[in-house]
Amino acid sequence: MSSSDSVSAAVSMRFDAAPGALSGTVEVPGDKSISHRALMLSALAVGRSRVEGLLEGEDVLATAAAMRAMGARIEREADGIWHIDGVGVGGLLQPQTALDMGNSGTSTRLLMGLLASHDLTATFVGDASLSKRPMGRVIDPLSQMGAEFTASPGGRLPLTMRGTVPAVPITYRLPVASAQVKSAILLAGLNTPGITRVIEPIPTRDHSERMLTGFGAHINISNNADDERVIEVEGEVELRSMNIKVPGDPSSAAFLLVAALIVPNSIITVRNVTMNPTRAGLVTLLENMGGKIIRKNPRFLGGESGEIVYDLQVMHSVLTAIEPDPAAVPSMVDEFPVAFVAAALAQGRSVFRGLHELRVKESDRITVMADGLRSIGARVEEIEDGLVIDGTGGEALEGGATIATHLDHRIAMSFAVAGLASRKGVTIDDMRPVATSFPGFVDLLRALGAGV
Incomplete structure (x- = not known):
């Protein structure tokens, strides 16, 4: 995908809070x-x-x-x-x-x-x-x-x-x-x-x-x-x-997990997700925020040197602010954009530090997430190595903005999730970058009852 392609053939989508809750059992693509x-x-x-x-x-x-x-x-x-x-x-x-x-x-x-x-x-x-x-x-x-x-x-x-x-x-x-x-x-x-x-x-x-x-x-x-x-x-x-x-990708599952946590009355199960200890940082962080996540049916794929896999049941929760240890960054480096969304809906002030790596991803994910969250009503302060986010305490975000993806798949999916917990919805300017890591993302959200 070239930058000219993304301008001339962008596929925009609007994500709104649906009348009902998210529910169902799904599998995410392979890791x-x-x-x-x-x-x-x-x-x-x-x-x-x-x-x-x-x-x-x-x-x-x-x-x-x-x-x-x-x-x-x-x-x-x-x-x-x-x-x-x-x-x-x-x-x-x-x-x-x-x-x-x-x-x-x-x-x-x-x-x-x-x-x-x-x-x-x-x-x-x-x-x-x-x-x-x-x-x-x-x-x-x-x-x-x-x-x-x-x-x-x-x-x-x-x-x-x-x-x-x-x-x-x-x-x-x-x-x-x-x-x-x-x-x-x-x-x-x-x-x-x-x-x-x-x-x-x-x-x-x-x-x-x-x-x-x-x-x-x-x-x-x-x-x-x-x-x-x-x-x-x-x-x-x-x-x-x-x-x-290949087990399910926890970086892809992250978007569905956060969506279920922040959309009222939701309860979903995401099957077959690797919970390799070096990749389980987001789930641990969400649990520490008060997220109701149950790890079920543990098993190994590929013997003891392979990957441990769980089915994850998650339900709507009252989240509280978090200040994660920067040492945990490698275990969830790709999941921070959607973690910022969870923090924007939590009670209290969350402080994220040690995230220099996010500035050299597909986009500068610190600045792009800060700008986008502010545009939909979140209270965010950008610092050199992270973000400070004052959560809404569970109240829906205002929404109403169009988010520029900057060719970044995780930016697109993070704000799609944010739109499900907003009053006016969120429009993503180009959903095509999502195909790099999570083909079928929109279809899975629809299957769970999301407003797309």
Whole structure:
């Protein structure tokens, strides 16, 4: 999606408080982070992998296209099952054209890591939103491993990289908590002789470590004397194919959970959501705000190294203000926009700090959310690293505004949820970005009884 496309063919929608409450049982699409990694590691494995529940949003389809361009055979059956025939670690082929990442920062950063230890050259391009996002935090460690980069000003796309064989194993301490940087280094380490090591002072989502273990990589996880998490991967190991069932995405479920909490008399169940401890931050935050959320039917997908999954029952609740610990940011970094909406309807003053990362997402999510919330009647103060929000105490927001998405899917969905708890409704100027992560979002809201 280009910026010109979004102007000429934008699809606006209005979201209103419906006469009734939200009710029903639904499932959200597969987890985006896990879907990306399932495709990449299956493409590096020997043999055929089977993936069920893959998120078929635009971001993940960009990863699939890139892996096909480098030699993997990837097919989707009519029943929604995906089959991937891998090329083996080190077996990726030179892409013949630029790799178009669309809006997907995850695809870009993880693939840069994957290619850093292959003897090939690749050019990455993306849409207007992705082309504004800096890649320097990945370029730095991968350059230490021997990869070479020619990037646009500010370390941005379009970007051309040349991998190297053999790459140099490194020990890298993350200066900023980032699962994408950690994963990029570990993926580069797969085809690098020796031990590649990442030290993370603050734990981040661990899907890469879990999935690498499932594919047969030699992963060692420990804590050092400073109680920092140390992840080691042994290079030049053959990966085995596997069958994967992708659980529901908690970042997508977040919008439905908050909607049910703030729309009076609502009660819904969202099935099959991963509650991986490194991803459950929003649910914990909402529970601490007084949200009535019941975790039901726990089970593991993929054995003990896989993902723990729950069905989440949630009902309308009187929410109270919150001041989350900045250390919890990595466990809910993508869910803060909708958490701001919950805070805007809560009792008291919520203070969110430590959110510098939100300024370099698809948009500056701190400023965009502050401006949008003010336009629909919320009391919000923007600070350098977050927001201060004085909630309504459960009273509906005024609404009545049109929100600019800035090509950001989570901005669009957050204000759609806000519109359901407003007096005059909220119009989203362009709902098309939602397709990057949550195809079917509007249909699910309608199925639950939302006014759309």
